[in-house]
Amino acid sequence: MKKKSLAITDVHAREILDSRGNPTVEAIVTVNDCYEGRAGVPSGASTGKFEAVELRDGELRYMGLGVQKAVNNVNTKIKEALIGIDVCDQKLIDYILIDTDGTENKGSLGANATLSVSMAAARAAAEALNIPLYRYLGGVRPNRLPVPMMNILNGGRHATNTVDFQEFMIMPVKAVSFKEGLRICAEIYHNLKKICHERGLSTGVGDEGGFAPDLPDATAVLDVIVEAVKAAGYKPDEEVKIAIDAAASELYNEDDKKYHFSGETQLKRKWAGVENDFYDETDESREITRTTEEMIAYYEELIERFPIVSIEDGLAEDDWDGWQELTKRIGKKVQLVGDDLFVTNTKRLDAGIKLEVANAILVKVNQIGTVSEAIEAVEMAQNNGYKAVISHRSGETEDTFIADLAVAMNAGQIKTGAPCRSDRVAKYNRLLGIEEELGKVSVYMDPFHKL
Numbered sequence: 001m002k003k004k005s006l007a008i009t010d011v012h013a014r015e016i017l018d019s020r021g022n023p024t025v026e027a028i029v030t031v032n033d034c035y036e037g038r039a040g041v042p043s044g045a046s047t048g049k050f051e052a053v054e055l056r057d058g059e060l061r062y063m064g065l066g067v068q069k070a071v072n073n074v075n076t077k078i079k080e081a082l083i084g085i086d087v088c089d090q091k092l093i094d095y096i097l098i099d100t101d102g103t104e105n106k107g108s109l110g111a112n113a114t115l116s117v118s119m120a121a122a123r124a125a126a127e128a129l130n131i132p133l134y135r136y137l138g139g140v141r142p143n144r145l146p147v148p149m150m151n152i153l154n155g156g157r158h159a160t161n162t163v164d165f166q167e168f169m170i171m172p173v174k175a176v177s178f179k180e181g182l183r184i185c186a187e188i189y190h191n192l193k194k195i196c197h198e199r200g201l202s203t204g205v206g207d208e209g210g211f212a213p214d215l216p217d218a219t220a221v222l223d224v225i226v227e228a229v230k231a232a233g234y235k236p237d238e239e240v241k242i243a244i245d246a247a248a249s250e251l252y253n254e255d256d257k258k259y260h261f262s263g264e265t266q267l268k269r270k271w272a273g274v275e276n277d278f279y280d281e282t283d284e285s286r287e288i289t290r291t292t293e294e295m296i297a298y299y300e301e302l303i304e305r306f307p308i309v310s311i312e313d314g315l316a317e318d319d320w321d322g323w324q325e326l327t328k329r330i331g332k333k334v335q336l337v338g339d340d341l342f343v344t345n346t347k348r349l350d351a352g353i354k355l356e357v358a359n360a361i362l363v364k365v366n367q368i369g370t371v372s373e374a375i376e377a378v379e380m381a382q383n384n385g386y387k388a389v390i391s392h393r394s395g396e397t398e399d400t401f402i403a404d405l406a407v408a409m410n411a412g413q414i415k416t417g418a419p420c421r422s423d424r425v426a427k428y429n430r431l432l433g434i435e436e437e438l439g440k441v442s443v444y445m446d447p448f449h450k451l
Contacts, residue, residue: 009032010033014071022043024397052343132434144443153213191228210420225242353380387447
């Protein structure tokens with residue numbers, strides 16, 4: 001192949017650690033032997049079963065979580081396939097990655113292998129062209145800074161507490177800039193810490209930096225968040241709204257088709273002085289479960305009482321009938337985000353659109369395994385009246401790629417954790433820099449003004 005003016009001349013990967021101390025893949029793509037793009041791949045704890053495959057070694061080292069196989073795939077098969085390719089042809093690069101893998105779910109090379117190179121190639125192209133990554137990915141259109149969907153209280157798979165829902169987030173919808181919105185969130189976060197401390201609740205944090213106290217149920221969590229918003233000097237609902245990630249697939253039991261609230265059950269038994277963990281006929285020891293209908297009714301109750309504007313993964317990933325009913329009942333009142341439901345996959349998103357299920361998609365680049373496919377998911381959502389929320393994972397690196405992606409796609413919303421832990425704060429700091437670069441043309445606006 002004739003060497004291109006911006007040809008890929010080297011591809012190299014190594015094993016690094018993510019924010020949970022687990023291995024992940026970092027790739028470096030070199031162009032013309034002088035420009036480099038580097039990218040680290042995130043990893044999820046609460047993962048949908050339809051996600052692209054994250055290749056792990058399954059050996060004793062790192063308790064089976066090593067990624068040397070994925071690294072080797074980058075350094076051999078992927079490198080061989082990409083040497084000489086024009087780094088500016090992102091779709092061709094990603095097509096080659098998909099074709100070289102040859103599976104539906106990236107199970108051969110590993111989505112952690114393909115994504116590391118896909119992201120690094122985009123960075124290398126931006127570096128070679130001497131333009132910001134958001135400009136390379138989005139062209140002339142990027143000017144919208146995302147509203148933070150900031151996780152300030154963790155539960156579920158992201159913490160070892162009794163809170164069953166996975167994330168409780170705040171959104172500074174009436175701020176005049178991203179900079180101001182970030183400050184508002186940080187102030188509420190610190191007030192929440194103070195309130196937890198005064199009540200003797202844990203101020204330790206979960207995987208994404210949110211506090212992880214033992215609280216009995218979602219109502220108790222939302223009460224304390226509203227209190228923190230007020231303590232910081234802001235008006236709930238008017239200035240700051242709340243978002244929830246229920247991660248309901250993690251609660252769902254296939255055997256009885258119900259959602260099991262183990263944390264809520266645990267605290268109920270503890271407070272009742274019931275020591276046994278087995279089921280009997282007493283109210284004090286009975287396990288708390290909810291049917292699909294009861295889950296929907298529960299959300300209806302919560303959104304009536306609290307300033308909730310977004311619910312993510314409110315039902316299980318395979319409960320399409322339930323999702324249709326959920327969307328019908330509350331889809332015009334709140335944003336319903338599909339994470340495990342859609343897994344950044346255009347085929348599943350297309351099915352959801354046709355079934356009129358949910359009204360937004362969560363976009364996690366490692367769920368699908370290439371940058372092009374993630375962008376296609378955002379574009380499909382936006383073209384069909386669905387909103388897109390760009391998201392981190394619970395196992396993160398210091399890589400700030402998703403900050404640029406959120407601006408590139410004018411997504412208007414980003415999930416990237418609490419104002420705590422450098423792996424989360426790095427994304428926020430990058431967005432501060434982008435807002436400054438954009439200057440007077442930057443836009444920050446309430447993404448729910450039409451809801």
